Amino acid sequence: MHRFANPGRFLRIADRVLPWLGAATLLGFVLGLYFALIGSPPDYQQGETVRIMYVHVPAAWIAMFAYCWVGAASAAALIWRHPLADVAAEAASPVGAAFTLLALVSGSLWGRPMWGAYWVWDARLTSFLLLLFLYLGHLALLNAFDDKSRGRRSAAVLAVVGLINVPIIKFSVDWWNTLHQPASILKMGGPSIDPAMLRPLLIMAVACQCYFFLVTFMRMRAMLLEARQRNLAYRRNPVTTRTRQTMAGGGSANSGSVGT
Amino acid sequence: MNLAQYFAMGGYAAFIWPSYALAVLLLIGVFLLAQRRLNAAETALGRDGDPAKDPEQ
Numbered sequence: 001m002h003r004f005a006n007p008g009r010f011l012r013i014a015d016r017v018l019p020w021l022g023a024a025t026l027l028g029f030v031l032g033l034y035f036a037l038i039g040s041p042p043d044y045q046q047g048e049t050v051r052i053m054y055v056h057v058p059a060a061w062i063a064m065f066a067y068c069w070v071g072a073a074s075a076a077a078l079i080w081r082h083p084l085a086d087v088a089a090e091a092a093s094p095v096g097a098a099f100t101l102l103a104l105v106s107g108s109l110w111g112r113p114m115w116g117a118y119w120v121w122d123a124r125l126t127s128f129l130l131l132l133f134l135y136l137g138h139l140a141l142l143n144a145f146d147d148k149s150r151g152r153r154s155a156a157v158l159a160v161v162g163l164i165n166v167p168i169i170k171f172s173v174d175w176w177n178t179l180h181q182p183a184s185i186l187k188m189g190g191p192s193i194d195p196a197m198l199r200p201l202l203i204m205a206v207a208c209q210c211y212f213f214l215v216t217f218m219r220m221r222a223m224l225l226e227a228r229q230r231n232l233a234y235r236r237n238p239v240t241t242r243t244r245q246t247m248a249g250g251g252s253a254n255s256g257s258v259g260t
Numbered sequence: 261m262n263l264a265q266y267f268a269m270g271g272y273a274a275f276i277w278p279s280y281a282l283a284v285l286l287l288i289g290v291f292l293l294a295q296r297r298l299n300a301a302e303t304a305l306g307r308d309g310d311p312a313k314d315p316e317q
Contacts, residue, residue: 037280048270055283098286106279113275211287218294225301232305 007084007224014217021214028207035200043197050197052110057185058205060103060128062212064166066096067131069216070138071163074156084220086152089159090142091219095212097135104128115179123172124180127165134162 036054043050070089077085107125108118119125138155145151173182185191191198269276 033280042270047272048276049272051269051276052279055279059283095290098290102283102286105282109275109279113272211291215291215294218291218298222294222298222301225298225305229301229305 007087010084011221011224014221018214018217018221021210021217025207025210025214028203028210032200032204032207035203040196040200046114049110049113052106053197054200054204056103056106056110057201058208059099059106061205062208063096063099063103063128063131064169065209066092066099066212066216067134067159067162067166070096070135071159071166074159077152077156078160086156087220087223088216089138089156090152091223092212092216093135093138093142093159095215095219097132097139099208099212100128100132100135104132111179120179122178122180123176124169124178127169127172130165131162131169134158134165138162 032054036051040051040054042048069092073085073089073092076082077089104125107128111120112118138159141155141158142151145154172178173180184193185198185201193201267273267277
């Protein structure tokens with residue numbers, strides 16, 4: 001793991017992996033959308049609204065996966081102070097927030113015709129709303145300090161503490177009475193869903209997962225190159241660079257070493 | 261089944277199409293922002309010095 005946690009090595013690997021990830025994401029979404037919208041039957045109870053599932057469920061899965069990624073990277077950043085871990089957490093956070101928002105809105109649009117309400121304050125929905133607030137708090141803390149490294153540390157503490165919410169979301173449908181249906185894919189005895197509906201669901205999930213890695217790695221690459229550029233500029237002209245960066249709110253002493 | 265029937269989605273068009281529209285908008289938007297930032301970083305680095313030619317690499 002430590003071999004890959006070197007920023008220079010990460011940049012080289014990302015360079016090679018990104019085109020493949022992009023192709024896999026595109027192919028996944030084309031196939032997934034075909035099966036979700038054309039190549040699958042309506043549900044015998046829910047009718048066509050079951051098609052919302054192919055957006056809602058993968059979005060919710062990736063939202064939780066992304067939070068685990070942010071939490072794990074934050075823990076690594078706090079424990080080992082590794083610069084790549086900070087970058088990984090910061091890069092993934094907005095992507096996870098987007099998937100969380102998508103899961104909440106699509107769930108709401110599914111709830112209205114099926115439950116008769118856009119929103120209910122039950123355990124699954126409330127804990128998922130909390131996930132959105134954790135993401136927003138994480139992003140706000142990252143940008144709340146003039147000294148970038150202080151913002152990253154506070155954000156990392158929030159992200160690690162917020163990890164407790166992930167099992168709460170997962171098991172909320174078992175622990176409390178809820179309108180939301182319980183797990184039907186990851187459960188004892190195999191998935192209780194027709195293969196014709198499982199296919200678009202899994203393809204969309206794989207596509208969303210590829211998308212998450214694609215955009216997260218693109219953002220990590222961008223952030224590492226920005227740090228390298230700050231570092232170069234600082235080396236050329238320490239005094240003016242220092243002043244400009246302090247005014248712009250970008251810390252160079254800590255993050256400047258990332259790109260080398 | 262004709263096209264109008266398909267887009268009506270059994271009467272649930274108002275719930276299904278906005279879900280997909282938001283998905284497409286959000287995912288494309290987040291991707292384009294990331295791409296723009298990456299392009300800007302690559303351009304800036306290319307302008308100020310090629311990292312491959314950086315003496316301290």
